[in-house]
Amino acid sequence: MTTNTDLAVQFAGVGKKYPHFTLDDIHLEQEEGSIMGFIGANGAGKSTTIRILMGLVHQDHGMVRVLGHTMPHQQAAAKFDIGYVSEDMRLYRTATIDWHMRFIRSIYPTFDQAYAEQLCRRFDLKPQQKVKGLSHGQRVKAALMLVLARRPRLLVLDEPTTGLDPIARQEVLGELMQVLSDERRTILFSSHNTLDVEQISDSITFIDRGRIIDSGDKEGYLDRWRRMRVDVPPGVSLPSLPGTIQKASTGRITVLTTNSFDPAMTALCRDAGATVHNIDRMTLEEIFVANVASRREGVLA
């Protein structure tokens, strides 16, 4: 059982209203030492949720605790142990990477200079280079280097791989994989790119239109979600199958998507006179798209 003290992140009934967007009744828990992928389409509310987590935006209502600190009031103490990198974060363009390293080192005594230099070499960053001369990928890597070298307890990464070329993305994800070997490290990784999230996360939370629509461990998702192709002869009707969230028929063929797959479903179909042709595992992207589509259609409401 998870106690409150084991939770790195805890949202309870959190809401925030803007003129054209509402973040509604967010409940979210992340255990220390876990890697959570936070997936949503553009404008779904990922960044707003993360900004509330960081204390940069104050929630209208609800409780937020991060590493035992109540947000936003204890944000200064909390942020000492949080490393935050977001896609829309920029370092000072007229200063060098080395100046940024010295600046961060003056704030965080835990800053590991040797590790920072090692990361610079691995990311092909030159400390004497000014930020204005860096490519987008290099800027993201520089921001990540500054954060990783502090060895924060909680890493909050808001779309860090957005806009990166495949090589830079792989380098960034590779470095994050290295960081994951430290089991005490907690990572919250938001992205609309499910492939990136799938590579490194052990739990997944989906958000859509300002609401958390599903949350659970990644393997559980991949095990539970299936797409079944069933031959349904005329006069036969399919039995009610648990967790069916999408059903599309063309002639005799019906394609079912379920989020609660059980091998016994095959027997249920057979007993009803239908034949199951295929049972396909779904990728995280397919699960995400199906989940969002069904919620929007109100199937799971």
Next chain:
Amino acid sequence: MNFNMIRLLVLKDWYLQRWLIIGSLVGGAMALAITVLTGKAGFFIGLILLVTVLVVEGAQLAVSTVITERKEQNLAFVMSLPISYREYTMSKILANILIFLVPWALVLSGCLIILLAAPGAVHGLVPYVTIMGAYLLVSTCAILCVTLMTESQGWATAAIIVGNVGFNAVGYLVAHIPGIAATMFGVRVLWDSTSIGIVLAEFASVLLLLTLTFLVQSRKTDFL
């Protein structure tokens, strides 16, 4: 309040604005030299340059430390550091005021020394110049106040324009206050109650503007 973090953020702004500080110091020193060394015409050109240096520095500071920081998306980086928004606001106020005070003190003290020590200088101008110097400090604080509260280039520009127009208006009005007008071109420095009252009111305005900025900013809930 984490004063060590505030100190580090102030030092950061000092470093990032180092060329502006150096430029305004060099510009101020050159304008002072022109005032002293180039005769009567040079005296007035030098005064205009001195005012220009301070006006440009005050306006440029607020824009580059607040608006540019937001526009170039550095704010997310700064606010990811272990600070609250109150500490961020405090650091911005201190950085701007301290940076501005360096050339301001140089220029104002230079002007006053010239007025008191230069051969043939009109000593009676000392209260008037002090009032106008203090006005530039008030104007810079007002620009900072508007810029921090609105974080808008448009409002900052409006504040800069109002501050500049205000300089001419205040200069004209103060020069026509009977007590000041009667003595400003005299050979003696005469601080009457009107002059002292205006200078005190100006410094009170500085405190009021900065306190107001801090209090309003402390109540903000969204920073990005």
